[in-house]
Amino acid sequence: MKIVFTHAYFLEQDPKETVIMKPYPPLGILYLSAWLEKFGIENEVFDSTFSNPDKQRQYLLENQPDILAIYTNLMSKIQVGQLLHFIRNQPNLAKILVVIGGPDVSHNIENYLALGADIVVIGEGEQTIEIAQTWKMGFIHNLDTWTDLLLGMMLAPLFKQIPG
Numbered sequence: 001m002k003i004v005f006t007h008a009y010f011l012e013q014d015p016k017e018t019v020i021m022k023p024y025p026p027l028g029i030l031y032l033s034a035w036l037e038k039f040g041i042e043n044e045v046f047d048s049t050f051s052n053p054d055k056q057r058q059y060l061l062e063n064q065p066d067i068l069a070i071y072t073n074l075m076s077k078i079q080v081g082q083l084l085h086f087i088r089n090q091p092n093l094a095k096i097l098v099v100i101g102g103p104d105v106s107h108n109i110e111n112y113l114a115l116g117a118d119i120v121v122i123g124e125g126e127q128t129i130e131i132a133q134t135w136k137m138g139f140i141h142n143l144d145t146w147t148d149l150l151l152g153m154m155l156a157p158l159f160k161q162i163p164g
Ligand code: B12
Pocket: 009, 024, 025, 026, 027, 028, 029, 031, 032, 068, 069, 070, 071, 072, 073, 074, 075, 076, 099, 100, 101, 102, 103, 104, 105, 121, 123, 124, 125, 126, 128, 129
């Protein structure tokens, strides 16, 4: 199960910040990555800050994650939309489960779902990312019924014990 965390803030697209030059680490996805690692669940972080959209897309085509977990805020939402559009129009990325989180989702749930996100997470994402993994492993079949969600919440902690 390949899980990749990313965002869509590119320093090269932020002329102000290239002058100030105090870019910051994407804390939200780093917390989630550390959370999964704590339970032996391997994952990668593609930090887009010092990269560009083409390199990010090439990385996805080469690495083919099972789950792509994306941070979005009002500053990067356009680039996130473009990334989603790219993924949903790439036949060989069709099987990716896209999970979106961060401060901008709570006000734009329908938009992110319409852009092709599978799961939109409001608030802290630690538990949801575990459930997403349980789902992708095929132990629950969908997430639109309460019973499945409850099952996912019960099963997810079990999978923390199973390394890798
Ligand atoms: C610290 C902070 C900053 C720091 C940097 C934070 C960082 N390193 O990530 C600095 C000062 C650099 C900053 C800058 C800006 N910020 Co600011 N910032 C905050 C603040 C106060 C705390 C965020 C934080 O670090 N939390 C700790 C981390 C661990 O939590 P988190 O990021 O929320 O992540 C958790 C969840 O969101 C979720 N999650 C996050 N990502 C993902 C991804 C997935 C897939 C999933 C499932 C879950 C998930 O799970 C995470 C772990 O529990 C928030 C307000 C708040 N209380 O949240 C505003 C806030 C996020 N910032 C905001 C804004 C507007 C900005 C600026 C655009 C301001 C500006 N005009 O320049 C810039 C954006 C710069 C940019 N390039 O993106 C807004 C965002 C609003 C929106 N709709 O997007 C907020 C909400 C403040 C507000 N109320 O307006 N910010």
